[in-house]
Amino acid sequence: MTSYIIRRLLLIIPTVFLALSFLFFLFFLLPGDPASLLAGGENRVVDPGVVERINDRYGLDDPILVQFKDYWARTVQWDLGESFLNRRSVNDILGEKAVNSLRLGIWAIIIEIIVGISVGILSAIRRYSIGDRLTTILTAAASAVPVFVLGFVLQYLFAVQPNKQGWPDWARLRTSGLGPDTWTLFFIPTGEQWRYLILPAVTLACVSTALAARMTRGSMLEVLRADYMRTAKAKGLSERSVVVKHGLRNAMLPVVTLIGIDFGTVIGAAILTETTFSWPGLGSEIANAVSARDLPVLLGLTLAVVIAYALINLVVDVSYAFFDPRIRLGKGGQS
Amino acid sequence: MTIVDPGAAAAAPPAATGGDAPTTDDLGEARPLRADVWRRFRRNKLAMVGLVFILLLLLAAIFAPLITPYDITDRTQSFRAPPSSEHWFGTDAIGRDVYSRVIFGARVSLRIGILATVLSLLIGVSLGAIAGFFSGWSDTVISRIIDVFLAIPYIVLAVAIATVFGKSENSVILVLGLTGWLAMARIVRSSFLSLKNLEYVEAAHALGFSRARIMFRHILPNALQPIIVYGTIAVGSAILAEAALSYLSVGPQDPTPAWGLMVSQGKGLLSNAPHLLFFPGAAIFLTVLAFVFVGDGLRDALDPKLK
Numbered sequence: 001m002t003s004y005i006i007r008r009l010l011l012i013i014p015t016v017f018l019a020l021s022f023l024f025f026l027f028f029l030l031p032g033d034p035a036s037l038l039a040g041g042e043n044r045v046v047d048p049g050v051v052e053r054i055n056d057r058y059g060l061d062d063p064i065l066v067q068f069k070d071y072w073a074r075t076v077q078w079d080l081g082e083s084f085l086n087r088r089s090v091n092d093i094l095g096e097k098a099v100n101s102l103r104l105g106i107w108a109i110i111i112e113i114i115v116g117i118s119v120g121i122l123s124a125i126r127r128y129s130i131g132d133r134l135t136t137i138l139t140a141a142a143s144a145v146p147v148f149v150l151g152f153v154l155q156y157l158f159a160v161q162p163n164k165q166g167w168p169d170w171a172r173l174r175t176s177g178l179g180p181d182t183w184t185l186f187f188i189p190t191g192e193q194w195r196y197l198i199l200p201a202v203t204l205a206c207v208s209t210a211l212a213a214r215m216t217r218g219s220m221l222e223v224l225r226a227d228y229m230r231t232a233k234a235k236g237l238s239e240r241s242v243v244v245k246h247g248l249r250n251a252m253l254p255v256v257t258l259i260g261i262d263f264g265t266v267i268g269a270a271i272l273t274e275t276t277f278s279w280p281g282l283g284s285e286i287a288n289a290v291s292a293r294d295l296p297v298l299l300g301l302t303l304a305v306v307i308a309y310a311l312i313n314l315v316v317d318v319s320y321a322f323f324d325p326r327i328r329l330g331k332g333g334q335s
Numbered sequence: 336m337t338i339v340d341p342g343a344a345a346a347a348p349p350a351a352t353g354g355d356a357p358t359t360d361d362l363g364e365a366r367p368l369r370a371d372v373w374r375r376f377r378r379n380k381l382a383m384v385g386l387v388f389i390l391l392l393l394l395a396a397i398f399a400p401l402i403t404p405y406d407i408t409d410r411t412q413s414f415r416a417p418p419s420s421e422h423w424f425g426t427d428a429i430g431r432d433v434y435s436r437v438i439f440g441a442r443v444s445l446r447i448g449i450l451a452t453v454l455s456l457l458i459g460v461s462l463g464a465i466a467g468f469f470s471g472w473s474d475t476v477i478s479r480i481i482d483v484f485l486a487i488p489y490i491v492l493a494v495a496i497a498t499v500f501g502k503s504e505n506s507v508i509l510v511l512g513l514t515g516w517l518a519m520a521r522i523v524r525s526s527f528l529s530l531k532n533l534e535y536v537e538a539a540h541a542l543g544f545s546r547a548r549i550m551f552r553h554i555l556p557n558a559l560q561p562i563i564v565y566g567t568i569a570v571g572s573a574i575l576a577e578a579a580l581s582y583l584s585v586g587p588q589d590p591t592p593a594w595g596l597m598v599s600q601g602k603g604l605l606s607n608a609p610h611l612l613f614f615p616g617a618a619i620f621l622t623v624l625a626f627v628f629v630g631d632g633l634r635d636a637l638d639p640k641l642k
Contacts (some may be wrong), residue, residue, distance in 0.1 A: 018483040026495055137381075144571065144624035149598060151615035152605055160606045205589050268490035272579055278604075287583055290494050298495070306486050313609070 005318065008323050012310040017072075019306050020299060021333060024071060027295050028064055032333055052243045073297075077201030080300030090300035093285065098304065100178060101270060101281030104200055109259070112206035112212050117255065119209075122218025123222065125243065135213060151203045151276035158199060158279030173199050176278045200277040204269055208262050215258045219251040227252070253320065267305055358614040371614055375636040382572020385625035392622060393451055396441040403435035403592055407592050425610040428600070433611065436592035437618050443593045447508050450576040454512025455573075459519025460555075465525025466520065468550050475526070481517050489514065493576060497585040504587045511573050526558035564634040571626030578619045595620045612634060 060067070067226035074081060080090035123132040155175040161170040172195070179196030183189060189197045223229065224247060232246045233239075278284065282301050289298040339343040349438045376382055395402060405411075410430040411422075418425045424433035431526030484492065494512050500506035530536065531554060580586040589596070594615040601611030 015486050017482055018479075019486045022483065022584060023487065023495060026499055026576070032386075078491065087433070120501060140381075140627050141620075141624060143628050144575070145600075145620045146575055146595070146616065148582050148595075150614065152598070152602070152612050156605060156609055159608070164606070223611075265489075267488040271490050271494075272582065287494070290498055291584065293498070302487065302491055305488060305491070309488065310486060333452070 005314070008314050008317070012100060012307070012314070015310060016303070016306050020075075020303055021068070023299060023302060024068060025064075027293075027298070033177055034214065075303065080303070081296035083297045084294045085297075090296050094282075096279060096302055097282045097285045097301070101283060103183065104197070104204060104274070104279060104281060105266060105270065106187050107201035108205035108208065111201065112130055112208045112259065112262075113134070115205075116212025117208040117216050117247060120213040120255075121243070121248070121251075122219055123213070124217045124220035127221065132217075135217070139210040139214045142206050145206070147203060147207065148276045149270040150206055151199070151273060154199050154203060155277075164237060170195075178280055200273050200279050203276070204266065204273040208259075208266055211258060211262060211265075212255060215255050216251065217255045218249060223247050223251040254315060256319055262311055263309055263312050267309070359613040361586040362423050364379050364417065372636045376632050377561055381628045381634060382636075385628030385632065388621065388625040389629065391626075393445065396445050399439050401444060403432075405432035407431065407439045407595070408590055409435075413613050415604065415611070417608070418610055422516050424614040425608070427597075427611055428604065428608075433597075433614055436597060437594070439594040440594045440597065440615065440618060441622075443504060443576045443587065443591060444577060444619070447504060447511065447577045448570045448626075449501055450508045451511035451515060451573040451577070452566055452569045454508065454563070455519055455569065458512065459516030460523050462516070463520035463523025464527055464550050464555065464558075467524040468531055468546070468554070470528075477520065481520055485584055489576075490579060493580060494583060494585055497580055502585055502588050504591065504593075507577055507586050508566035510580070512577055515569060515573060515576075516576075519562070519565060519569070520562050523558060526561060527554055530554050551613055560637045564630055564637065567626060568630035571630070573621040574619065574626070575623050 005152035062070070072079075078091070080094065082089050083093065119135055123129075123135040126132055158173040159175045174196045177196065179193050180191060182191050182193050229242060229246055233243045237245075267283070270281065271287050272283070273279065274281045275287050282305065286298060286301050286305075288294070289301065345368050399553060409432065412430060413422070413426050414420055414430050415428055416426045422432050422434065424437060427433055427436070466474040493510050497506060497510045498512065501510055527550075528537065536549060537551060539553050544553070576588060577593070578595030578598070581593040582599045584596070584599060586596060587593045587611050589600075597615035598619075601608065601615075604611055
């Protein structure tokens, strides 16, 4: 087990290296000159002396391979450089934004697990009931609705309308920004904060929750048909303990995989959600960095995201062994 | 692992025991396969609704100039007007008719969705087939490339490439085609891995057929089902991704009536003119949903065992 984990950790390194190198070279093809951007914007006339000094300072005139070498020499020491736009250290930006994204992400995953799994179980147990049919249609709908459109619909229903109708103040949710930034235990919103958190968290959770519900339902239906379930019922266990003890544990394996794989989707959705709700997290920062061609910020934040993604996939693989002791990690069959 | 689809539950008759008992006409033999698939597909109400919607949308896209009262760049004197009998979906911030723009937007979305999917199918199927058929180093190289690209979150990758290629319809097609093939390649690879050891392939080898002929004439037709199902859903996903790129303003630019762009342009006007977001948003949603329903219906129709 330990050697399996170490081998997987080592495999992450070339993947991250290649992915980031690809982005590095991709961004050198970008139209636009970073130095003149730094000196004050693309469309302004800039003193050539200033451009030269900037090129000098950031090594932007060096051959691309030299820049590439410098980039990795810095990056392996976890020095992510400084923003072309405002000269802030990318390490600082990462620290600040990652915290906000993490808070949003934690709530989205809590919603995904609680709502997704319980809806999936209920609709599998009551197969073909009205609720089940509604679930299957709603989950398909959730996978088809663009994240930002869902965000705007929620904003309209829970913020714009309450304001127009003059609902009591507590019922008016906020649609923009982080809010007062007051948290208990790092992630529990306190005071006014929850009114800022709830809409982006629900929006971010929506697609994944639907996937989790669909997956749980399918997986649960398969498990419910298994022989050991009949045995468990035959020996007189209550419906509840049959479902929870025998069914759930076996049905969870594909769902855990999904929640892991889905992390990439969550990041994609986070870019759209954070942009829609002006939530100051990694996603909106990445979107800004792309449109401003702020290469160091983009590469730095993407590096963090790619590493986090790889680690989460590793955790998911290891958690298979927890949910299904029949799986022996690292011995045979593992590709 | 069964992925249960929404169509199955709605269309299948309630059965106390779970699995559907085969009816007599499921056992019919001498019917051509295609008619069989169509018969099963037709029974799925949601899939049929999806199919009809897609056909209507195609007609609307083709005949857009005939069914729209205004041109996409025509400006009237009423700004942000709510829906009325004159402007069915209202007018936008500079007085253009939203209904006409949404209908013309179907052209943009369908063209991008279909062409991007064709491109990613071409890349994904050929690379997946090569990886699965030859195994060895070509498999290692292709699988590693897929791993590396999957390590970058999809939207980040698409947005990054889109910024390089410029902001136009054609570059969005290229971006989505170049990023969308990864999952397809994996599916085709695993089909080829399991099919290439079957006896009929061995027989084809023994007959001295070329490897290309075996791959594309003998194995590929048997690997077609997941490709068709995934390809259908992929058109929807490509439309969704196009909307996201347009929303993040790395897609087609202003006079183009891209639905995502229209939503993005209306975003500051949510409280004053919600119709600017509602109609293009609903168009994206319904179109993608239709492709999801048809894809699910196709999966059930092609492989009734999955139910």
